[in-house]
Amino acid sequence: MSAWLTFLAQKRQQHLDELCEFLQIPSVSSLPECAEAVVEAAEWVANRMQSAGIEEVCVFSTGGHPVVYGEHRHATDCPTVLIYGHFDTQPVDPEDLWEQPPFDPLIKNQRIYARGASDNKGPMLIPILAVEALLKTQGTLPVNVKFLFEGQEEIGSPQIPEFLETHQELLSCDLVVSADGVQWAADQPAIYLGFKGICALQVDVRGPVTDLHSGIFGGTVQNPLHALAHLINSMRDADGEICVEGFSDDVQPLNDLDRQQIAAVPFDEEAYKNRLGVKTLFGEPGYTTLERAWSRPTLEVVGVWGGFQDEGIKAVMPAEAHAKISCRLVANQTPQAISEAITRHVVRHTPPGVTATVVSLDSQALPYTIPSDHPGNQAAHAVLKKVYGKDPYYVRLGGTLPICDMFLEKLSAHTVMFAFGLDDECIHAPNEFFRLQSFERGLQAYGLLLEELATYPQGNQ
């Protein structure tokens, strides 16, 4: 056994005690009353990095919650890896559903229970401890390492793009490795190849100057609710195919390898339907359910309102009607092009007698993809296979993870997801926990990954 693995085994109890201490800090980034605790968590991380032998450790203020930076750069002619994670947490409510106080960690059944245990304090502590084990047993690291831990991930990282922009030199790297994310299952590793982008819009339809009596005026002027229904209906056909002209122009089609990788992930359609309580599934023809969820763009109406909403009926024809639309984007779509395509579509399909406008809502993000044969993924694959004893699945996510695109845009570096949480660990919910087995596996995997990355090609990939 390598000396660094023996070191980790000897320090096991100390590491668990430290994780408990870290989890006691209520660093909820969305609550103003917890702002000091977020700073306290940043300082805890900075101290722990320093005692691990990480250099140039610094807590940066950002105008919002702080960021912690540190580095160890003595591997001459070797690549530089930036490791990312976050030390802020979600709020704890509903608190009465917790079996123990959320910031009073409890170890039970090989799991550690506390808010932030899985998302992301447990997983982000792993690379610090792995680097310490390498440094204390070998004195050097196989690659140059930089760390960037933030305290505002759970509120959408508002100051991070600017921080990356103004610290491009400090953060420059060949590859980003994210300790935030999940594996597929306790006994099944995965490599994440893509996250969807998002473009959220509101459509406002206006007709007469005021609400009208539906008896006296009905049948003589266009009803904004009907006009809105017509517009919504024109955006997708009965099969679920998106009919907005130009919407899919930039979509990178799935190739044979993409489809093979998706098909290799077991998917139980019956169980999926039962879980969702639907009799049949629906979606764009020519694609499997996983392909639709992971790698095809979507256009979904997520809210519609107008007219009389209370009990009973009111004889009124509304003056206006509204809908919110959320589109999930895949490479190489952009929120801007999608919002323009939908605006053109609305102009073209608005029935006479009403006006319709489209406004962009706050939620806008580019999609992110990394090639499956990217050298960072090849390194992750080799390590995951060694640690789990099986090949990882190649998967994607229908959700959005804007940080990966921020790193690509500001640092010109791809992000490899290398995280050891699991999505059944009550993330964002009561009784969040982290498996101790994942903690140990992650420590071993991070040490091996840094060794594996020693041969990673330099110059941004």
Ligand SMILES: [Zn+2]
């Ligand atoms: Zn989270």
